[in-house]
Amino acid sequence: VKQAPGTPSPERGEDLARQFRGFVGPLADDSPLYARLSAAVAEDPALLALSDMARQGQMRPNMLFAAVRLLLMSHPDDPLASWHPDIGRRAPAGDPVGQLREFCARHRDALVEILRTRLVQTNEPLRSAILRVALQEVQRRANAPLAVVDVGASLGVNLCSDRVACDYGDGVLRGDPESPLQLACELRGPNQPRLDAPLDIVWRRGIDLDPIDPDDTAAVAWLRALIWPGDTSRLGRLMDAVELVRRVRPPVLKGNAAELLEEVCDLAPKGAHLCVISTFVRMHQTPADRAAMDAQLTRVAMRRSVSWVTTAALSDDGEGEGVPLVLRDPAGAHAEERLAIHHPHGRWLQWAIAERRVG
Numbered sequence: 001v002k003q004a005p006g007t008p009s010p011e012r013g014e015d016l017a018r019q020f021r022g023f024v025g026p027l028a029d030d031s032p033l034y035a036r037l038s039a040a041v042a043e044d045p046a047l048l049a050l051s052d053m054a055r056q057g058q059m060r061p062n063m064l065f066a067a068v069r070l071l072l073m074s075h076p077d078d079p080l081a082s083w084h085p086d087i088g089r090r091a092p093a094g095d096p097v098g099q100l101r102e103f104c105a106r107h108r109d110a111l112v113e114i115l116r117t118r119l120v121q122t123n124e125p126l127r128s129a130i131l132r133v134a135l136q137e138v139q140r141r142a143n144a145p146l147a148v149v150d151v152g153a154s155l156g157v158n159l160c161s162d163r164v165a166c167d168y169g170d171g172v173l174r175g176d177p178e179s180p181l182q183l184a185c186e187l188r189g190p191n192q193p194r195l196d197a198p199l200d201i202v203w204r205r206g207i208d209l210d211p212i213d214p215d216d217t218a219a220v221a222w223l224r225a226l227i228w229p230g231d232t233s234r235l236g237r238l239m240d241a242v243e244l245v246r247r248v249r250p251p252v253l254k255g256n257a258a259e260l261l262e263e264v265c266d267l268a269p270k271g272a273h274l275c276v277i278s279t280f281v282r283m284h285q286t287p288a289d290r291a292a293m294d295a296q297l298t299r300v301a302m303r304r305s306v307s308w309v310t311t312a313a314l315s316d317d318g319e320g321e322g323v324p325l326v327l328r329d330p331a332g333a334h335a336e337e338r339l340a341i342h343h344p345h346g347r348w349l350q351w352a353i354a355e356r357r358v359g
């Protein structure tokens, strides 16, 4: 059977369909619209082929839906826009699946342009509530202030984890109470992290393939587009995070971490403990880049003490939507210790380390 030009091979089509079927997963309640649309795209060869215009390694469902949302921002009267409360001007009506098909057919070239140039860059601010606790633990163990390098920093919000304010469910605001980014993160499980331990970040640098400048409205619009429709609290947090990043201005270097990481680590001041962080980045890197990054950190660890806090692969051992956050030791063949399980967007944190009794 001859394939029409631009149509993915049957194997590739099945792989793409699988990505769309698994896209929403346990988060279906967060977006019934995306649950419905992703199921429909999985059965639609033309839409699957369009999604496959995204750059290599970029997750197709995130890219296709965000590209559509970005374009809808300049077509707020399109019937499909009405399903996006922050964009549309009318109440939703009709069949969003048919409207998606029509919108994609009409704006194919513009969508391809977005798919080819943008990357999955979701920088969820609530993740800094999780990282704040992890970094406090690293600082406590190292007994020194921290120099932080964020791999895949995007807007750089996680580099400002010491400058957010967060209520971990007990009504106490930790961090900087004057912060424009006020967060709430629920603590779950029996273990209590040390929320009041000091967090002193004396030096910070990010690396990203395409850093987001908080003053670049088109780039910030792309971050908005990556947020699921109707999630007003995430949209609000993003705008607060943009304000925080404008104040802190963490330097984020443009480039591939697989090439730059060692060089950037070598710039960190010697009096501080070096901590590399990488959240929701590894899945976007090629296996070769991941291996190169590991090797660079092993070399850094030969020269100085370094910790690495990173999200690990989603586990399938009954933790539902939880994502593990681990502490890796680049000096010890990347031995891994689990710090926490957390909601992918940081809504809750389950600390994994049982308090050790002294004496």
Ligand SMILES: C[S@@+](CC[C@H](N)C(=O)[O-])C[C@H]1O[C@@H](n2cnc3c(N)ncnc32)[C@H](O)[C@@H]1O
Pocket: 119, 120, 121, 122, 123, 124, 125, 127, 151, 152, 153, 154, 155, 158, 207, 208, 209, 210, 255, 256, 257, 258, 278, 279, 280, 281, 284, 285, 289
């Ligand atoms: C899904 S975002 C995560 C952003 C942030 N770490 C967070 O958790 O909110 C992934 C980011 O990693 C960046 N990225 C992907 N591969 C990279 C690489 N090889 N080197 C540097 N940055 C990379 C992307 O450009 C994107 O901004």
